[in-house]
Amino acid sequence: MEKTYWIDTHCHMNDEIYRSDLDAYMQRSLEYNVGRNMVICMNREDLEYTFEMQKKYPYIDIAYGYHPEDADKITEEDIEYMENIISDDRIIAVGEIGLDYYWDKTYKEKQKRLFIRQLEMANKINKPVLIHSRSRAQDTYDILKQHARVHVLMHCFGESPEMMQEYLKLGYYIAFGGVVTFKNAKTPKENVINVPLDRLMLETDCPYMTPVPFRGKTNETAYVRYVGEFVARERNISESELQRQLMENYRRFFDAED
Numbered sequence: 001m002e003k004t005y006w007i008d009t010h011c012h013m014n015d016e017i018y019r020s021d022l023d024a025y026m027q028r029s030l031e032y033n034v035g036r037n038m039v040i041c042m043n044r045e046d047l048e049y050t051f052e053m054q055k056k057y058p059y060i061d062i063a064y065g066y067h068p069e070d071a072d073k074i075t076e077e078d079i080e081y082m083e084n085i086i087s088d089d090r091i092i093a094v095g096e097i098g099l100d101y102y103w104d105k106t107y108k109e110k111q112k113r114l115f116i117r118q119l120e121m122a123n124k125i126n127k128p129v130l131i132h133s134r135s136r137a138q139d140t141y142d143i144l145k146q147h148a149r150v151h152v153l154m155h156c157f158g159e160s161p162e163m164m165q166e167y168l169k170l171g172y173y174i175a176f177g178g179v180v181t182f183k184n185a186k187t188p189k190e191n192v193i194n195v196p197l198d199r200l201m202l203e204t205d206c207p208y209m210t211p212v213p214f215r216g217k218t219n220e221t222a223y224v225r226y227v228g229e230f231v232a233r234e235r236n237i238s239e240s241e242l243q244r245q246l247m248e249n250y251r252r253f254f255d256a257e258d
């Protein structure tokens with residue numbers, strides 16, 4: 001039988017805070033039976049660093065996209081760079097892209113334009129998209145429904161059960177992180193229990209969102225294991241069965257080879 005393992009479908013292990021000790025972090029990921037890690041790149045420097053990472057850790061996957069919070073900084077040159085690099089075989093997804101009105105509400109229109117341009121790019125090269133959405137669920141939904149023609153993964157899903165049903169109807173996948181392990185996270189917990197198993201993904205979003213039992217400390221990709229153990233318990237299935245299902249989902253979604 002095939003060996004099963006956890007997959008972190010969204011992490012920032014290319015973040016500067018890991019760089020001086022990267023080997024130890026990636027080693028721990030394997031020790032925790034996390035066999036695959038989707039590393040998100042948000043700019044050219046990230047991407048070049050992550051291409052180098054992948055030579056050393058061939059089990060990492062790479063996504064590239066401009067985060068909505070950077071909408072104000074992204075230049076035409078950045079867009080051109082992305083248009084050229086995005087068809088590179090080492091990049092298997094476009095993301096994270098989306099809308100975030102939480103911190104600053106003044107960049108709405110810029111964020112929308114950037115989001116749509118990147119969705120169109122993904123459509124053109126037929127690569128799946130990883131979606132970041134905060135504080136404006138309806139706008140994200142409307143734009144995705146109108147523009148996305150590829151597989152869609154809602155990363156770190158924090159919206160209502162009704163909204164989740166709407167995304168499921170469109171065929172989208174839903175990813176959950178450490179938040180589901182928090183005592184007061186009622187809605188995310190309800191969502192992670194109710195999402196169909198064949199549309200579920202797990203992630204850390206590290207260095208943010210550290211799960212229990214390490215809440216408050218720096219997160220790292222190995223800790224997706226705690227999210228997985230929690231979900232297996234809550235859904236009353238074995239860890240290996242959940243791993244097998246998540247591996248199948250990952251392959252179906254990203255069309256990834258081993």
Ligand SMILES: [Zn+2]
Nearest residue numbers: 010040096205
């Ligand atoms: Zn992220």
